[in-house]
Amino acid sequence: MSRLIIVSNRVQPPTGEGAGNQGGLAVALSAALRESSGIWFGWSGETTEQFTGHINLQRNFGVTTATIDLEAQDVDEYYNGYANRTLWPLFHYRIDLAEFESGFAEGYERVNARFAETLEPLIEADDLVWVHDYHLFPLGQRLRERGIGNRIGFFLHIPWPPHGLLLSLPNHRELVETLFAYDVVGFQTQTWLQSFFDYVTQEMGGSVEEDGRVTVGDRSILALACPIGIDTQNFVEASQSAPARYTCYRMKQSANGRDMIIGVDRLDYSKGLEERFLGYERFLSANEGHHGEVFLLQIAPPSRGDVQSYQEIRASLDSLSGRINGAFADVEWVPIRYVNRGYPRDRLAGIYRAARVGLVTPLRDGMNLVAKEYVAAQDPEDPGVLILSRFAGAVEQLGDAVLINPYSAEDISDAIKMALSMPLEERIARWRSLMDNIEAEDVMWWRRRFTDALELVPQPTE
Numbered sequence: 001m002s003r004l005i006i007v008s009n010r011v012q013p014p015t016g017e018g019a020g021n022q023g024g025l026a027v028a029l030s031a032a033l034r035e036s037s038g039i040w041f042g043w044s045g046e047t048t049e050q051f052t053g054h055i056n057l058q059r060n061f062g063v064t065t066a067t068i069d070l071e072a073q074d075v076d077e078y079y080n081g082y083a084n085r086t087l088w089p090l091f092h093y094r095i096d097l098a099e100f101e102s103g104f105a106e107g108y109e110r111v112n113a114r115f116a117e118t119l120e121p122l123i124e125a126d127d128l129v130w131v132h133d134y135h136l137f138p139l140g141q142r143l144r145e146r147g148i149g150n151r152i153g154f155f156l157h158i159p160w161p162p163h164g165l166l167l168s169l170p171n172h173r174e175l176v177e178t179l180f181a182y183d184v185v186g187f188q189t190q191t192w193l194q195s196f197f198d199y200v201t202q203e204m205g206g207s208v209e210e211d212g213r214v215t216v217g218d219r220s221i222l223a224l225a226c227p228i229g230i231d232t233q234n235f236v237e238a239s240q241s242a243p244a245r246y247t248c249y250r251m252k253q254s255a256n257g258r259d260m261i262i263g264v265d266r267l268d269y270s271k272g273l274e275e276r277f278l279g280y281e282r283f284l285s286a287n288e289g290h291h292g293e294v295f296l297l298q299i300a301p302p303s304r305g306d307v308q309s310y311q312e313i314r315a316s317l318d319s320l321s322g323r324i325n326g327a328f329a330d331v332e333w334v335p336i337r338y339v340n341r342g343y344p345r346d347r348l349a350g351i352y353r354a355a356r357v358g359l360v361t362p363l364r365d366g367m368n369l370v371a372k373e374y375v376a377a378q379d380p381e382d383p384g385v386l387i388l389s390r391f392a393g394a395v396e397q398l399g400d401a402v403l404i405n406p407y408s409a410e411d412i413s414d415a416i417k418m419a420l421s422m423p424l425e426e427r428i429a430r431w432r433s434l435m436d437n438i439e440a441e442d443v444m445w446w447r448r449r450f451t452d453a454l455e456l457v458p459q460p461t462e
């Protein structure tokens with residue numbers, strides 16, 4: 001087995017606080033790094049006055065991490081700028097929020113060059129290099145320019161936009177061309193993969209073969225759909241742990257016989273939170289009989305607070321939740337509990353388990369792991385109902401959820417009503433079908449599927 005080098009914007013070293021407290025991605029990648037004695041390379045999250053290229057090497061719980069500090073201007077232009085104000089909105093179909101600033105693009109190029117420059121000396125002859133996500137599209141090309149001939153893969157965690165939308169990005173073609181420096185490129189779903197094929201065939205005169213080989217000029221890469229999963233076994237165990245059981249018990253006590261609907265999302269405009277609140281408001285307006293019988297717990301820890309569109313969504317949700325509670329609450333009942341903080345994973349699992357309905361309604365999402373976690377945390381004998389947006393990547397695997405159009409308040413309202421009255425037999429049948437997929441295609445499966453494809457690429461010397 002070749003040594004694996006993982007590169008991502010931020011590095012998540014294992015914390016050793018108990019497996020239940022680590023995200024599935026960190027668990028899977030850490031396991032792969034341990035097996036291959038690999039390295040996880042990325043930004044430390046710290047800033048420095050002047051970029052030096054100094055690498056901070058650390059070993060935690062069997063995993064070696066290599067991190068670099070960036071300048072404040074790098075963070076502004078590359079991370080808050082090009083990654084989160086240009087690419088993120090555009091790739092989530094929010095062209096209205098995308099900002100096109102040449103300074104952002106320059107910062108993005110500069111940081112990718114800095115990543116390449118510092119990473120290069122760490123790469124040995126037979127290493128597999130696996131680059132993650134939209135922060136680092138050009139990294140493979142920068143490494144090739146430095147003479148790295150190793151097998152390099154790229155996985156995109158967010159959606160790939162439709163061809164017509166991508167044309168609005170200045171220098172879109174250069175960005176897509178950088179993908180041809182990789183050997184294997186992975187997308188979360190068939191839909192995003194197809195959008196990539198559309199761009200390559202219509203814009204670059206490329207060709208696509210049935211096995212996913214994509215050729216432009218003299219360069220050929222393998223493109224595949226490789227949906228990420230959760231660490232299912234671990235999450236099921238977390239949901240049965242003592243802290244989870246206690247949290248579940250406390251939630252049920254505080255629900256006081258009412259049905260709980262749960263939403264858990266980073267506070268991000270792609271998650272459809274305003275539309276969700278409006279859908280729930282419509283449900284309350286249309287179903288007076290349910291007043292006092294149900295409540296929505298929305299957990300939404302703030303993210304990317306330096307970016308204005310994130311400040312705006314936060315203000316808008318504060319006002320919307322206040323308005324809905326003001327209109328419907330009475331002395332003994334508050335229809336929305338809106339909480340802006342994070343919880344340890346085992347407690348989150350207990351909260352999911354206490355909820356009759358999981359409401360996952362992103363307007364666009366690369367995958368959406370919360371949907372999978374909600375299902376994995378359920379009691380098999382009395383599972384809750386997952387309501388899922390048709391525009392989440394997870395829908396390709398979780399078609400037996402109650403599917404909705406997140407833009408339609410009526411759809412959300414009808415789905416809530418249906419979920420609350422769904423007979424036990426149907427709940428179990430749907431849950432079993434969802435769980436079969438979540439068990440089979442977990443995060444270890446995802447990691448192997450990608451690294452197996454990369455290992456099959458012939459070495460340049462072979």
Ligand code: ADP
Pocket residue numbers: 023024264265266299300301341342343344345348367368369370371373
């Ligand atoms: P995204 O990666 O866009 O944030 P996902 O749904 O794919 O969306 O993944 C979100 C992850 O963050 C999940 O693993 C979820 O459990 C975790 N998470 C979200 N909100 C919280 C919270 N309040 N406390 C703890 N973990 C959270």
